[in-house]
Amino acid sequence: xxxxxxxxxxxxxxxxxxxxxxxxxxxxxxxxxxxxxxxxxxxxxxxxxxxxxxxxxxxxxxxxxxxxxxxxxxxxxxxxxxxxxxxxxxxxxxxxxxxx
Numbered sequence: 001x002x003x004x005x006x007x008x009x010x011x012x013x014x015x016x017x018x019x020x021x022x023x024x025x026x027x028x029x030x031x032x033x034x035x036x037x038x039x040x041x042x043x044x045x046x047x048x049x050x051x052x053x054x055x056x057x058x059x060x061x062x063x064x065x066x067x068x069x070x071x072x073x074x075x076x077x078x079x080x081x082x083x084x085x086x087x088x089x090x091x092x093x094x095x096x097x098x099x100x
Contacts, residue, residue: 001014001035001036001037003076003079003080003083004036004037005036007083007084007087010087011063011087012083012087013037014037014038015037015038015039015040016035016037016038016039016040017039017040017046017047017050018039018040018041019047023041026039026041050067050070051070054072054073056073056074057070057071057072058070058071058072058074058079059071060082060083060086060092062086068082068086068091068092069082069086069092
């Protein structure tokens with residue numbers, strides 16, 4: 001994901017969560033999509049905790065561990081704008097107050 005490369009030095013960390021119990025299938029998916037961020041093993045509890053609604057569900061967490069935004073689906077421009085605002089120490093419009 002180009003977003004990872006552009007903002008890694010500014011502190012962006014991306015973790016992928018998945019609900020596939022077969023680690024070989026996860027590894028194949030990561031290889032086939034050229035994923036450049038860590039993909040964690042099956043994390044059903046994490047899906048529930050972060051309010052998983054769609055594939056993918058993107059959760060933005062700030063440096064203090066507070067959830068600042070959730071996005072269902074993948075809108076690269078919206079994600080880019082939200083990441084830049086968070087890295088600049090600003091809130092994400094429309095996201096409301098976060099929780100740990």
